Amino acid sequence: MQTLTYRDALNQALREEMQRDDRVFLMGEEVAEYDGAYKVSRGLLKEFGPMRVVDTPIAELGFAGVGVGAAMVGLRPVIEMMTFNFALLAIDQIVNSAAKMRYMSGGQVGVPIVFRGPGGAALQLAAQHSQAFESWYAHIPGLKVVMPGTPADAKGLLKSAIRDDDPVVFIEGEMLYNLKGDVPDGDYTIPIGVADIKRAGDDVTLVCHSKTVGVALKAAEQLAEESISAEVIDLRTIRPMDTETVLRSVVKTNRCVVVEEGWPFAGVGAQVVDTVQREAFDHLDAPLLRVTGADVPMPYNKALERAAKADPSQVVAAVKTVLYRE
Amino acid sequence: MQTLTYRDALNQALREEMQRDDRVFLMGEEVAEYDGAYKVSRGLLKEFGPMRVVDTPIAELGFAGVGVGAAMVGLRPVIEMMTFNFALLAIDQIVNSAAKMRYMSGGQVGVPIVFRGPGGAALQLAAQHSQAFESWYAHIPGLKVVMPGTPADAKGLLKSAIRDDDPVVFIEGEMLYNLKGDVPDGDYTIPIGVADIKRAGDDVTLVCHSKTVGVALKAAEQLAEESISAEVIDLRTIRPMDTETVLRSVVKTNRCVVVEEGWPFAGVGAQVVDTVQREAFDHLDAPLLRVTGADVPMPYNKALERAAKADPSQVVAAVKTVLYRE
Amino acid sequence: MARTTARKREKPKAGAAVTAEQCRSWLRQMLVIRHFEEKAGEAYTLGKIGGFLHLYIGQEAVAVGCMAALRDDDYITVSYRDHGHALARGMTPRAVMAELFGKAAGGSGGKGGSMHLFDAERRLLGGHGIVGGHIPIAAGIAFACKYRKTDQVSVCLFGEAAVNIGSFHESLNMASLWKLPAVFVVENNGYGMGTALARASAIMDISHRAYSYAMETEVVDGQDMRAVKDAMDRAVERARRGVGPSLLEARTYRYVGHSMSDAAHGTYRTKEEVEEYRQRDPIGVLHAYMKTEGYITDEEFTALDAEVVAEIDDAIAFADSAPDPDPSALYTDVYAEPA
Amino acid sequence: MARTTARKREKPKAGAAVTAEQCRSWLRQMLVIRHFEEKAGEAYTLGKIGGFLHLYIGQEAVAVGCMAALRDDDYITVSYRDHGHALARGMTPRAVMAELFGKAAGGSGGKGGSMHLFDAERRLLGGHGIVGGHIPIAAGIAFACKYRKTDQVSVCLFGEAAVNIGSFHESLNMASLWKLPAVFVVENNGYGMGTALARASAIMDISHRAYSYAMETEVVDGQDMRAVKDAMDRAVERARRGVGPSLLEARTYRYVGHSMSDAAHGTYRTKEEVEEYRQRDPIGVLHAYMKTEGYITDEEFTALDAEVVAEIDDAIAFADSAPDPDPSALYTDVYAEPA
Ligand SMILES: Cc1ncc(C[n+]2csc(CCOP(=O)(O)OP(=O)(O)O)c2C)c(N)n1
Numbered sequence A, B: 001m002q003t004l005t006y007r008d009a010l011n012q013a014l015r016e017e018m019q020r021d022d023r024v025f026l027m028g029e030e031v032a033e034y035d036g037a038y039k040v041s042r043g044l045l046k047e048f049g050p051m052r053v054v055d056t057p058i059a060e061l062g063f064a065g066v067g068v069g070a071a072m073v074g075l076r077p078v079i080e081m082m083t084f085n086f087a088l089l090a091i092d093q094i095v096n097s098a099a100k101m102r103y104m105s106g107g108q109v110g111v112p113i114v115f116r117g118p119g120g121a122a123l124q125l126a127a128q129h130s131q132a133f134e135s136w137y138a139h140i141p142g143l144k145v146v147m148p149g150t151p152a153d154a155k156g157l158l159k160s161a162i163r164d165d166d167p168v169v170f171i172e173g174e175m176l177y178n179l180k181g182d183v184p185d186g187d188y189t190i191p192i193g194v195a196d197i198k199r200a201g202d203d204v205t206l207v208c209h210s211k212t213v214g215v216a217l218k219a220a221e222q223l224a225e226e227s228i229s230a231e232v233i234d235l236r237t238i239r240p241m242d243t244e245t246v247l248r249s250v251v252k253t254n255r256c257v258v259v260e261e262g263w264p265f266a267g268v269g270a271q272v273v274d275t276v277q278r279e280a281f282d283h284l285d286a287p288l289l290r291v292t293g294a295d296v297p298m299p300y301n302k303a304l305e306r307a308a309k310a311d312p313s314q315v316v317a318a319v320k321t322v323l324y325r326e
Numbered sequence C, D: 001m002a003r004t005t006a007r008k009r010e011k012p013k014a015g016a017a018v019t020a021e022q023c024r025s026w027l028r029q030m031l032v033i034r035h036f037e038e039k040a041g042e043a044y045t046l047g048k049i050g051g052f053l054h055l056y057i058g059q060e061a062v063a064v065g066c067m068a069a070l071r072d073d074d075y076i077t078v079s080y081r082d083h084g085h086a087l088a089r090g091m092t093p094r095a096v097m098a099e100l101f102g103k104a105a106g107g108s109g110g111k112g113g114s115m116h117l118f119d120a121e122r123r124l125l126g127g128h129g130i131v132g133g134h135i136p137i138a139a140g141i142a143f144a145c146k147y148r149k150t151d152q153v154s155v156c157l158f159g160e161a162a163v164n165i166g167s168f169h170e171s172l173n174m175a176s177l178w179k180l181p182a183v184f185v186v187e188n189n190g191y192g193m194g195t196a197l198a199r200a201s202a203i204m205d206i207s208h209r210a211y212s213y214a215m216e217t218e219v220v221d222g223q224d225m226r227a228v229k230d231a232m233d234r235a236v237e238r239a240r241r242g243v244g245p246s247l248l249e250a251r252t253y254r255y256v257g258h259s260m261s262d263a264a265h266g267t268y269r270t271k272e273e274v275e276e277y278r279q280r281d282p283i284g285v286l287h288a289y290m291k292t293e294g295y296i297t298d299e300e301f302t303a304l305d306a307e308v309v310a311e312i313d314d315a316i317a318f319a320d321s322a323p324d325p326d327p328s329a330l331y332t333d334v335y336a337e338p339a
């Protein structure tokens, strides 16, 4: 076991996969000479050189397409989006090219590519720089969507994403990069499509992913003080979603609260609710509730931003509602 | 009353609004000299001239942004996307500019713009040309999303959209353009955010929008033959959603099936399910079920495409399931 | 338009000497495309083909001239108007027609259709429906060739209306900045659907756009297959040598409507204009050359034409009788089969 | 890079005679920007300002020179590096600083912050955070001016790294095609974050990109405020007359890091390079000119500088003590208030 930050865990995953497979390369804005806008690629240019760690012009649509083309002929591109806010400019290549190539070609041409970078809000970056788009990508057949919430998951899942034969949208958290955690030594992977029970409990199921794993765990602690036992399930992969693990828990707890950073309308949580109420209808003692980001563009002001973000107190309140406590 | 096609109803709405308000102009690919790729703008160039009916280069991101800029200084642009598949290239302007300008500017600058064009699948246009993105747009605070399913709704809602002070994503159906229906004479509008009961019933609530209105109504007829009375609710507006009308119906029928053209994961139906199970939990005699498009890129082959589309038989089957019949 | 002087061009080598055999095969390819497209148009009106159908009639010399300059291991990407390129690259009329008919025997198993022709073996990587969408993809394929230090070349063909979209700009800049082994071929047929170039681009000389990227460029007569091949030879050679990418503008014309839903000459062009361009038919141009060179007699031409007609009739019959894909195909090829 | 000859330029008129009063106000504006940015940087390190903070130190002459050429009813759009433009356009240091502090008294009520400065009254329409995002918006504003047959002009300022993104290409093509009254000003400070122009663009002469759009273009010394104004006067006049848009390249330099999280000279440039550019400081250039013209004495300069320092101190104090927006502000301005 080693203790690593989420950032360094990602950096290790990239380095180890690039050492293991010379088809793997990293491309994006400032990934090479600048070591990455968030330093996730620190040292990689020095180790692998400019052909495998490639700085691009500001041209998200273009370099996303370059990655798709390279993947179509057998390379394993990792395309860094400085943040997924800017990926809106590249989304045609992600959705119309990467996600559909295998199907349109009748199985002849796959696109083994990873689009990665931070998603969601950081601190006071305002409306255009604070958006969570995971439900958008998860809506698209042909894409896989991975969102680790811990350093160990980040490393193991990024390795799986790079080894995957299909396009993977790998969304990190800018606020998570400095998060420290235990990471297994050596080479290991975590399978895509498998959720993780981050805390066991009996009274209520909390479903979360990425940054909200921390929110749910904090809420679970506070609930424990009131002797409410919450089970915290980290989806880790949004698509394909591990519904079995979620259902197994809800069948046990009979109550569920879904926590996510993004906006409420047709968010990831809406899909969790849809699945659970359909598959576990007779096991539910209360409606499923959701805790989400406020349904507004993100404000710059610090206090307003704090109020716009999903926090443990909202989770605690939702849990008490589904438990019919006060 | 006049009988009009959906296409001509839209054409009337555009013409009447352009006559009423000289700030309104239409811009897009082939909208002027070609009368529109789907002839929705037939005759408008002749009547209003090239400054108000503007052909553009193939540059979705660019002309969407041109519309946003024009709207910021008080014009009322109607930006035609030849189809919403191509709007993926413009989505940065729709989401990062149009939807956020009012908020980022602290209320100083609004963006009264309409992005309109056909969405979803037509016939055998394959994967890149057969996609339904309404759940994406509806996810975004700052946008309104309107999807009429009849000629009368198309005319009344497009007029409301053009008069609205906020950005409206107005998604039509290529397969609906030839649909005929009664349309009130003269100037009328249909308010954004109000659903419509297209058929009254007591046993089950069918929630639908756009093309699936026809699917739900056909299913309702077939169900009637088996003396199952279905209430068909056409959302008409996806965001803001008229949850009252849906809930009022479900409280009466205690059962609900949501029908949509798009993909299942985090689709519009997932949001309907989330809302209904939360607000009407104690009224539900069965889980809410959804009928959606198949979770695959659209295939070209005719038979495969038919199998990929939501149809009345699937709705009938879902209804029987929630009614616990066979 | 902007007064810019052309970047000094490498002196065009006198068209590499071509043999009667070569000409014959090129002529045959153009005849195959011409008859294929005419039959496809008929099949569409009969309802055998659905969706959008974009015919290549009139532009045959561009696809044939380009493919003639390539090696088997070079890569090709093209727009939705892709039948001609697929046939010139060696896909059989049966495989292409079956795809248009949506049959399992089609190149993409009937799941792609007319706009999405792929033949991985022949390195034809689509068939793309979003205007400009395949330009960065072609740059990426070229990037991979450079990455692997092979001397393969990535050729990308698109219409003149695509030069006004952002991906063209971003891709050509990166391709030149990184000296990628790519050739970008603009098939300038004068119109994007109903929009004439002059109503969509601030400059009429598309090749001048290359100067924004310090890229080599040439304008070539797109109705003269041999001229296209000669220009391609130069561009492909530059790419192979690692000198960098090129932008080729081939001036051509489509005789038919944009797609089957568009009249041959809509309101946007006159019958006379179409007729005028038909005078310099690409098949006629090569045929005339072959006659003057004594490469082909009228009898031989008639025989060749008949042979091609028969091949296309066979392709139609094959496609018509071929089975639909199995219903299970709906759910395959979304993701890789778990190994 | 591409050998292209410059499009014949209109002979620059000798800089319109300027008065001591004008120079004094321009000098004052530059001093306001300089001191504002320095204080804002301090406030950021004290945690009074959050998020991203992009300072304009070193580029003052571009914003001041551009605004000096505009009428009150002209429109301005700019990137996230927008403090200088807002101040030069007449927004008070109080209003801008309060926005940076996220206070209700800020120009955008504290909801936009440093990257999103708006002043509808002064027709400053952002403050945009997506590189290239405001270029089509500026074209759209120009379209509206033409649509309404006013003689207003839309000016759009962006960094040199934005010339490689698709929206630049699409917007300039449409602006020229439609002869829109727009002026596109590239503030070429040599770097996009840590990327030097030569590593992002296939050509170093950004102004040459104008030829792809048959657009007028000029390169101007961005450290000489009067030179910027003269070039702007010509471009604005062309736009007003309806001749068409222009692309101006102002060669300038940022003394500080890309944002507060970036060192003044990271690994991507040397301390020496920064020092060298500081030698031609835009404030120094104008000040020197004014001294030779006898427009200002050293005493007057010292007094002016002190006056500005006091104004900025006041802005800091104001912003610091101003109240946060009401919590209810979180939910307002998402949509228009129902009339
Ligand atoms: C991004 C995008 N916008 C619009 C369309 C619709 N469309 C299909 S073909 C076409 C015209 C393209 O013309 P050109 O590039 O000249 O190619 P040609 O059809 O002449 O071969 C348009 C507008 C599209 N497919 N993609």
Ligand SMILES: Cc1ncc(C[n+]2csc(CCOP(=O)(O)OP(=O)(O)O)c2C)c(N)n1
Binding pocket: A029, A058, A060, A082, A086, A089, D081, D129, D130, D131, D132, D158, D159, D160, D161, D162, D189, D191, D192, D193, D258
């Ligand atoms: C589309 C997009 N991609 C990436 C970014 C991140 N980013 C912010 S500023 C910047 C560099 C821009 O440089 P330049 O255009 O030269 O302006 P300058 O900062 O030098 O004023 C980048 C890459 C962004 N904001 N938008």
Ligand SMILES: [Mg+2]
Binding pocket: C159, C160, C161, C187, C188, C189, C190, C191, C192, C193
């Ligand atoms: Mg064309």
Ligand SMILES: [Mg+2]
Binding pocket: D159, D160, D161, D187, D188, D189, D190, D191, D192, D193
């Ligand atoms: Mg710069």
